[in-house]
Amino acid sequence: MDEQITHEEAIRRLRTDMKTSSVATPFATALKIAFQSLRIRFWRSIITIAGIFFAIAFLVSVLNSAVVELAVNPDEGSQVSGTGIRFILTLLAAEPRQAWLVTMSLIVCVIGIANAMLMSVTERYKEIGTMKCLGALDIFVIELFLLESGFQGLVGSFTGALIGAALVLVSALVKHGFAVMGILPWSQMVINILLATVIGLLLTLLGASFPAYRASQMPPADAMRTEV
Amino acid sequence: MAGTQENTVRARAVRKRFPMGEGYLEALKGIDLEIKRGEYISIMGPSGSGKTTLFNMIGGLDKPSDGTVYIDEVDIAQLDAYELAWLRCRKIGYIFQTFNLIPVMTALENVTLPMIFAGLSNDEAISKGRGLLDTVGLGERWQHKPTELSGGQQQRVAIARSFANDPSIILADEPTANLDLKTGHDIIELLRKLNKEMGVTIISNTHDPSMLNVSDRIIWIRDGRVDRIEARSDIDINVGTIGGDVLGGVGSADSHGGAAGKHAMDRLTGEATNTGE
Numbered sequence: 001m002d003e004q005i006t007h008e009e010a011i012r013r014l015r016t017d018m019k020t021s022s023v024a025t026p027f028a029t030a031l032k033i034a035f036q037s038l039r040i041r042f043w044r045s046i047i048t049i050a051g052i053f054f055a056i057a058f059l060v061s062v063l064n065s066a067v068v069e070l071a072v073n074p075d076e077g078s079q080v081s082g083t084g085i086r087f088i089l090t091l092l093a094a095e096p097r098q099a100w101l102v103t104m105s106l107i108v109c110v111i112g113i114a115n116a117m118l119m120s121v122t123e124r125y126k127e128i129g130t131m132k133c134l135g136a137l138d139i140f141v142i143e144l145f146l147l148e149s150g151f152q153g154l155v156g157s158f159t160g161a162l163i164g165a166a167l168v169l170v171s172a173l174v175k176h177g178f179a180v181m182g183i184l185p186w187s188q189m190v191i192n193i194l195l196a197t198v199i200g201l202l203l204t205l206l207g208a209s210f211p212a213y214r215a216s217q218m219p220p221a222d223a224m225r226t227e228v
Numbered sequence: 229m230a231g232t233q234e235n236t237v238r239a240r241a242v243r244k245r246f247p248m249g250e251g252y253l254e255a256l257k258g259i260d261l262e263i264k265r266g267e268y269i270s271i272m273g274p275s276g277s278g279k280t281t282l283f284n285m286i287g288g289l290d291k292p293s294d295g296t297v298y299i300d301e302v303d304i305a306q307l308d309a310y311e312l313a314w315l316r317c318r319k320i321g322y323i324f325q326t327f328n329l330i331p332v333m334t335a336l337e338n339v340t341l342p343m344i345f346a347g348l349s350n351d352e353a354i355s356k357g358r359g360l361l362d363t364v365g366l367g368e369r370w371q372h373k374p375t376e377l378s379g380g381q382q383q384r385v386a387i388a389r390s391f392a393n394d395p396s397i398i399l400a401d402e403p404t405a406n407l408d409l410k411t412g413h414d415i416i417e418l419l420r421k422l423n424k425e426m427g428v429t430i431i432s433n434t435h436d437p438s439m440l441n442v443s444d445r446i447i448w449i450r451d452g453r454v455d456r457i458e459a460r461s462d463i464d465i466n467v468g469t470i471g472g473d474v475l476g477g478v479g480s481a482d483s484h485g486g487a488a489g490k491h492a493m494d495r496l497t498g499e500a501t502n503t504g505e
Contacts, residue, residue: 015311023345130322134389
């Protein structure tokens with residue numbers, strides 16, 4: 001009474017069905033869920049953002065202080081030159097102590113992000129499992145967590161870069177008077193702000209990549225677990 | 229029942245071992261099962277009998293260590309991750325003991341999520357989702373978040389969600405365990421109604437005796453094996469009216485149930501003391 005159709009036939013039929021109907025990874029839905037998750041854990045997101053904020057504010061203040069110094073005392077500018085990435089690299093090479101501090105603060109920031117995201121994944125075991133039961137692909141889960149952390153990274157780095165740059169500006173005004181405004185290379189300072197924002201965003205995504213991958217590999221059967 | 233005799237789930241000598249300490253724990257010791265399209269099946273058994281493991285196998289959530297599980301005659305062990313996601317998205321609907329709605333989404337968004345995964349446009353998904361919420365009696369509350377709904381209402385949303393992509397199988401994991409007796413009864417009625425109207429196969433893992441009353445067949449699992457399979461026609465149990473408690477149900481099984489029904493209820497009460505330990 002069984003074996004009405006053979007297994008090969010059944011699997012062929014299933015694969016034909018799959019060709020006509022796919023499983024989507026809806027970006028807009030992922031974006032919406034990611035935002036809602038951040039909103040519901042607002043204060044914790046603020047703490048994560050604060051970690052990125054301070055690290056990037058420090059990075060920008062180091063960079064732009066050097067820009068101000070170079071503008072005020074052009075003769076001393078020896079190895080440090082260029083703009084953008086080149087400027088950052090030559091500066092860090094010329095000032096190993098500063099380089100060390102900046103690197104440490106960025107590493108701490110990445111670890112903080114990884115920790116926060118791991119916590120977020122653990123806390124949402126059931127939610128992730130449920131989504132997988134509903135047909136979410138692994139890539140959708142990864143998307144979800146990268147969007148969530150990417151948003152935190154973007155907000156934290158950009159505000160951090162702006163505030164860091166503003167502090168440098170204030171200290172330059174206090175130190176050198178209002179006349180310094182005329183000689184500052186504004187474009188270079190803006191480039192530093194943007195670069196630091198991008199660096200912050202990339203580091204956040206780096207920190208979130210392992211937690212996101214782990215979430216995507218979660219077995220859907222975990223949605224059935226009643227504890228946790 | 230003509231034309232509905234096709235097996236939708238079939239298990240052949242299914243075994244499952246879990247590593248434990250130095251050796252292995254064998255949760256399933258060779259299960260053979262056939263579940264026909266449109267049936268309403270209850271899986272019963274004491275805690276630790278392996279029924280959750282079996283349930284996960286049938287639902288394509290886990291793969292057997294030995295033996296084969298066929299869903300619509302397809303051996304699920306041969307499917308890759310994408311194909312399994314496809315299967316879970318379109319062929320199987322899941323209902324959980326703890327409802328498992330996505331907390332940050334409204335009732336309607338929860339119901340439409342599987343449709344979005346299936347590639348429906350937003351408008352189609354919304355109109356279909358509203359229709360499903362109407363069917364489960366929550367048409368007015370589509371904008372509510374899960375925290376703003378009672379347990380019974382949340383489970384209704386979960387039922388609407390499980391029907392999102394017109395699955396052929398609904399898997400319900402103790403759907404009434406976290407609900408009071410009356411609400412649980414309403415949920416069972418709803419499942420039975422949907423089973424009848426839509427012809428969907430319902431497989432439910434349960435401790436709830438009122439579930440037995442609507443099941444076509446009851447599969448008793450004990451110690452990793454199928455202990456026995458009872459058809460509803462074999463047992464005639466009455467678990468009392470809505471609001472009546474379980475003990476009242478046992479009493480009525482005693483008074484006008486058949487011998488098999490009494491047997492079933494004895495097991496149930498035995499189980500209750502087992503799990504109470």
